[in-house]
Amino acid sequence: DIVMTQTPLSSPVTLGQPASISCRSSQSLVHSDGNTYLSWLQQRPGQPPRLLIYKISNRFSGVPDRFSGGGAGTDFTLKISRVEAEDVGVYYCMEATQFPRITFGQGTRLEIK
Amino acid sequence: EVQLVESGGGLVQPGGSLRLSCAASGFIFSSYAMNWVRQAPGKGLEWVSGISGSGDNTYYADSLKGRFTISRDNSENTLYLQMNSLRAEDTAVYYCARRSNSAFVDWGQGTLVTVSS
Numbered sequence: 001d002i003v004m005t006q007t008p009l010s011s012p013v014t015l016g017q018p019a020s021i022s023c024r025s026s027q028s029l030v031h032s033d034g035n036t037y038l039s040w041l042q043q044r045p046g047q048p049p050r051l052l053i054y055k056i057s058n059r060f061s062g063v064p065d066r067f068s069g070g071g072a073g074t075d076f077t078l079k080i081s082r083v084e085a086e087d088v089g090v091y092y093c094m095e096a097t098q099f100p101r102i103t104f105g106q107g108t109r110l111e112i113k
Numbered sequence: 114e115v116q117l118v119e120s121g122g123g124l125v126q127p128g129g130s131l132r133l134s135c136a137a138s139g140f141i142f143s144s145y146a147m148n149w150v151r152q153a154p155g156k157g158l159e160w161v162s163g164i165s166g167s168g169d170n171t172y173y174a175d176s177l178k179g180r181f182t183i184s185r186d187n188s189e190n191t192l193y194l195q196m197n198s199l200r201a202e203d204t205a206v207y208y209c210a211r212r213s214n215s216a217f218v219d220w221g222q223g224t225l226v227t228v229s230s
Contacts, residue, residue, distance in 0.1 A: 037215040048208055048223055054216035096215040100172035102160035
């Protein structure tokens with residue numbers, strides 16, 4: 001089974017400053033169809049998760065452009081160019097390459113300094 | 114607007130059963146695979162089960178060991194999760210999620226299941 005490891009587990013950030021979260025998979029997430037099914041989700045306090053990024057770098061509808069995703073193979077990154085107060089929450093990476101199984105990272109808590 | 118509304122959660126004794134429902138609207142329900150994801154109190158997300166748009170194919174996390182059954186009624190736009198032989202470790206908020214392009218694009222608000230005597 002694929003294991004998804006996120007770092008850091010907690011990230012205190014100053015408002016207006018950038019933030020970066022890493023996600024590493026134990027196996028390549030490149031699917032046999034050539035796509036890499038790695039997505040990022042945000043969960044604000046008391047809310048359900050919300051899709052931010054799919055297939056490594058595609059921003060979902062309505063997601064601010066300060067969020068960006070990148071990476072390849074086994075190493076992926078979510079970046080926030082300038083953190084705003086509403087970005088506080090837990091961020092998860094999720095792989096869907098090993099269909100039908102889905103694996104989530106353990107989550108990274110973003111907080112304001 | 115896509116809406117997913119879960120119901121059916123509650124307090125149940127160990128060994129008991131519960132059936133969760135997820136009422137969907139705002140999209141062509143039968144065209145999308147649907148999934149259940151759970152989150153234990155203070156913990157991360159765990160995929161539970163998935164079902165194809167037609168309902169012909171179902172998938173489960175290995176850890177469930179045959180205790181849960183996912184199903185759907187496309188005429189009623191509703192997703193179900195039948196949970197049997199419940200254990201304390203099944204205590205969690207259960208979310209239904211719509212899958213598109215191999216991502217979970219929409220999520221419900223969740224329903225809390227508490228397994229306790």
